[in-house]
Amino acid sequence: MKNIAQMMKQAQEMQSKVEDMQNQLAELEVTGESGAGMVKAVMTGKGQMKALEIEPSLLTPEDVEVLEDLIIAAVNDARNKADERSSEEMRKLTGGLQLPPGFKLPF
Numbered sequence: 001m002k003n004i005a006q007m008m009k010q011a012q013e014m015q016s017k018v019e020d021m022q023n024q025l026a027e028l029e030v031t032g033e034s035g036a037g038m039v040k041a042v043m044t045g046k047g048q049m050k051a052l053e054i055e056p057s058l059l060t061p062e063d064v065e066v067l068e069d070l071i072i073a074a075v076n077d078a079r080n081k082a083d084e085r086s087s088e089e090m091r092k093l094t095g096g097l098q099l100p101p102g103f104k105l106p107f
Contacts, residue, residue: 014093014094017093018093021089021090021093022046024045024089025044025045025046025082025085025086025089026044026045026046026048027044027045028044028045028082028085029042029043029044029045029050030042030043030044030045030078030081030082030085031078031081032073032074032075032076032077032078032079032080032081033074033077034069034070034071034073034074034077035055035058035070035073035074037055038054038055038057038058038070039052039053039054039055039058039067039070039071039073039074040052040053040074041053041071041074041075041077041078042078043075043078043079043081043082044082045082045085045086046082047079047082049075049078052071052074054067054071058070
């Protein structure tokens with residue numbers, strides 16, 4: 001019975017740490033870029049877009065399609081960076097815990 005009680009305590013501690021990590025990710029900001037920095041997208045670690053910067057020289061009618069592609073690329077770059085940071089933090093958090101494949105935290 002001690003093992004079960006200890007496992008439950010560890011699970012509760014892990015859940016608390018996951019909640020803390022999620023709060024930190026909500027405050028984390030990452031910047032994705034495209035077009036050699038001509039378009040920048042800032043997102044939180046939870047994927048909420050906070051800002052978008054566009055080089056004014058791209059704001060011409062003949063460059064609309066290029067601008068659309070650059071915005072998509074910058075947002076995707078920011079999202080990938082946010083996902084990478086989230087995964088890094090989760091690996092740190094679960095360092096010694098062997099989770100089965102596909103197991104998601106929080107519980």
